[in-house]
Amino acid sequence: MYAFLTGPMLWLSFAIFVIGCAWRVVKYVKGLSWQLDRVPYGYYRELAVKGALKSILHWITPYGSRSWRVKPLYAAAFFLLHIGLVIVPLFLFAHVMIVSERFGISWPTLPAGLADALTILAIAAGAFILLRRFALPEVRIITTAHDLWIMAISLAPLVTGFVAAHQAGEHNGWLLAHIITGEIWLIAIPFTKLSHVVLFFCSRAQIGVDFGVKRGGQRGRGIVW
Amino acid sequence: MPEGIYCNKQPVTTEEALKALLSDTRGTKYYAEMQELEVDREKLWATIQKTFKSRMQTWLDVCARCGLCADSCFLYLVNDRNPEQVPSYKIQSTLGEMVRRKGDVDGAFMRHAMEVAWSRCTCCNRCAQFCPHGIDIGVMMGYTRGLLYSQGFVPWELKIGAGMHRVYRAQMDVTTEDWVETCEWMAEEQQDDWPGLEIPIDKEDADIMYTCNAREPKHYPEDLAEAAILFHIAGENWTVPSEGWEQTSLSMFAGDWEACKLQVQNVYAAIERLRPKRVIGTECGHAHRATVVEGPYWAGRPDGQTPAPYIHYVQWVAEALREGKLKIDPAKRIRQPVTYQDSCNYIRNWGLAETAREILSYIVEPGYLVEMTPNKEYNYCCGGGGGFNGIGKFRPMRNKALLTKRDQILATGAKLVIAPCHNCWDAIRDLEEEYHIHIDWSFLKPLLLKMVIVPEHLKPKDEEDEE
Incomplete structure (x- = not known):
């Protein structure tokens, strides 16, 4: 069981994740209207690239956009959740060790205490975002079951991974649960709203180009959309 | 498929039809007929399949339902923070539903969607500045209006407005003759105070071609006179086209995509005919949006630009003040x-x-x-x-x-x-x-x-x- 989950199943999960995400990007670009969506970046490549990069960078930087600044608490939760889900797993000692053992390559890792703290903060941020969904009428009205599911799918590997790391023994049930939920998470990404892993960049770049070329960027005011 | 005499899926394309629709005061009969108007579901789904592209599909799909758009929307704030005014809700409950149901919606749904599209969103695009995903609900609401228009669910005044553009290439019944006469009248009227003032019509190769809002010649022609006086003082070599002078687009507000294109093509044809160095539009926001920002895309111009540089009136004023022309x-x-x-x-x-x-x-x-x-x-x-x-x-x-x-x-x-x-x-x-x-x-x-x-x-x- 353990061998299967960390062997073929892990490879399959990664393959579905990577190919699925690539397919989402291709589908996005190919599905654009030539006339309405693609003219700006075809004709004004330099401005378009500038607009796209600026838009992405300011939004993935904590408090880099006006919207993040006017909602400081939500922004904090947003960044903590994403740091826990993206940065921590990539630089976690236990994960890098596995890669190192199997492929002989490694990279710097986070100190254990920091990784623990970031994981707990990410879980807390996720819980906060969930509670906010029900507490605020303006968020409750737009919340769907899908939104709850993807939060559950995303938090599960964090919770199970955290518990597993702090349990004695090597092949405990929590570790197994961590691997299974992690794989579910990877597989779910291309097929759910989690596809924003790549589509965020498409959508953000698109509005950056739109404002950067068509809607004002040519007049050179350095506003970030 | 019952369609009304006044309220139906056909655009207004003749002067007679326009007059008939106008004679229905406040659209009383029009809206009564709309209660019975049925949705052509197949056509609606076919239109969606043809025009609803991956950009908007992605916007609907990835919307994180975070609600950050709520506080960006003045209509949400001013309506006592009614959750039904949250931009995400407004678009998901209208366009989102139409797409998810593959066009299988009824008249009641469309009438509600019409109310949302025209009374709960002004397409100001402010929410786009606050959405982490860069989702622009104003753009999507504009698209939704197009779907509603194609099915006949559009406010009475805007059905007329779009019809005006189709019939007169202007948002009001101002014909070429009316326009030319107004220009001549305004120029003549100013002669005592401004000897030699001209409103040159169809002058080729001028430095400036001026375009305006049909309400100006129709209701306050003094605005046209003021523009002429200011160009006169600034010593500009300018002209107005006899055809293609109307810059506005009620068809954009109505969601009549075909009329949008016809209207801007008319202006672009004037630019190509008169070859001005640049075009200056009047003090109007949506006219600028329609003819300068969106128009080149509607018309399928490969560079997304108007045939000659086209600036807003404030740009000309700023330049004239900076350079001392004024x-x-x-x-x-x-x-x-x-x-x-x-x-x-x-x-x-x-x-x-x-x-x-x-x-x-x-x-x-x-x-x-x-x-x-x-x-x-x-x-x-x-x-x-x-x-x-x-x-x-x-x-x-x-x-x-x-x-x-x-x-x-x-x-x-x-x-x-x-x-x-x-x-x-x-x-x-x-x-x-x-x-x-x-x-x-x-x-x-x-x-x-x-x-x-x-x-x-x-x-x-x-x-x-x-x-």
């Missing part, structure tokens, strides 16, 4: 608390915030300008944008929406609001009539004429003799 008498500058209404269409969506400030630096005595909060690209809609001003059925909602602008203006303490946009100007006039806050509002042209220094050689001879 000189302001410092003693006549505005010396009362004054504020500026940043229009969504040429400020947020075309980047002219600082250009407008440059003008203010010339015409307002330092210390008298009080900015609104928020302002510039983040300003709220005037309350009547996107066609909201003109729809009788939604007048109560529009009046409520005006409270945002009223309170913004009141907070500045300004007595005068400079509003170089027809929609904003109307909304501010209406809010004064509705709420009596004792303010004045103005386009730039009349203000400039009050304070510009007139060169000696342009003054009437007898006036000089008296001196």
Whole structure:
């Protein structure tokens, strides 16, 4: 069981994740209207690239956009959740060790205490975002079951991974649960709203180009959309 | 498939049909017929499949339902934070449902969607600035309007407006003859005060071709005269086209995509015929959005640009002041608390915030300008944008929406609001009539004429003799 989950199943999960995400990007670009969506970046490549990069960078930087600044608490939760889900797993000692053992390559890792703290903060941020969904009428009205599911799918590997790391023994049930939920998470990404892993960049770049070329960027005011 | 005599899926394409629709006062019969109007589900789904592209599909799909758009929307705020006014909710419950149900929606759904599309969104695009994913609900609502229009679910006034563009290539029944006569009349009328003033029609290879809003020749032709006087003082070599002078697009508000294209092509044809160095549009926001920002895309121009550089009136004014073509008498500058209404269409969506400030630096005595909060690209809609001003059925909602602008203006303490946009100007006039806050509002042209220094050689001879 353990061998299967960390062997073929892990490879399959990664393959579905990577190919699925690539397919989402291709589908996005190919599905654009030539006339309405693609003219700006075809004709004004330099401005378009500038607009796209600026838009992405300011939004993935904590408090880099006006919207993040006017909602400081939500922004904090947003960044903590994403740091826990993206940065921590990539630089976690236990994960890098596995890669190192199997492929002989490694990279710097986070100190254990920091990784623990970031994981707990990410879980807390996720819980906060969930509670906010029900507490605020303006968020409750737009919340769907899908939104709850993807939060559950995303938090599960964090919770199970955290518990597993702090349990004695090597092949405990929590570790197994961590691997299974992690794989579910990877597989779910291309097929759910989690596809924003790549589509965020498409959508953000698109509005950056739109404002950067068509809607004002040519007049050179350095506003970030 | 029952369709009404007044309310149906066909666009208005003849003068007779326009007159018939106009004769139905306030659209009473039109809206009564709409109650019975059925949805052509197959056609709706076919239209969606053909025109609903991956950009909007992605927007609907990845919306994180975080609600950050809520506080960005003035209609949400002004309607007591009613959750049904959250931008994400507004689009998901209309366009989102239409797509998810593959067009299988009924008349009641469409009538509700019509109310949302035209009375709960002015397509101001402010929410796009606050969405982490960069989702622009204004753009999607504009698209939704197109779907509704194609099925006949469109406010009466806008069905007429789009029809006007189809019949007259203008938002009002101003024919080429009417327009040319108005130009001649206005030029003639000014001869006593402005000897030699001309409104040159169809002059080829001029430096400037001027385009305007049909309401100007139709209802306040003095605006055209003011434009002519200012060009005259500035010594500009300018012209107006006899055809293709109308810059506005009620068809854009209506969602009549075909008429949108016909309208801008008419203007572009004039540019190609007269070959001006550049084109200057009047003090109108949506006209600029339609003809300069969106129009090239509608018309399928490969570079996304108009045939000649096309600028907004505020750009010309700023340039004329900067270069000294128009000189302001410092003693006549505005010396009362004054504020500026940043229009969504040429400020947020075309980047002219600082250009407008440059003008203010010339015409307002330092210390008298009080900015609104928020302002510039983040300003709220005037309350009547996107066609909201003109729809009788939604007048109560529009009046409520005006409270945002009223309170913004009141907070500045300004007595005068400079509003170089027809929609904003109307909304501010209406809010004064509705709420009596004792303010004045103005386009730039009349203000400039009050304070510009007139060169000696342009003054009437007898006036000089008296001196």
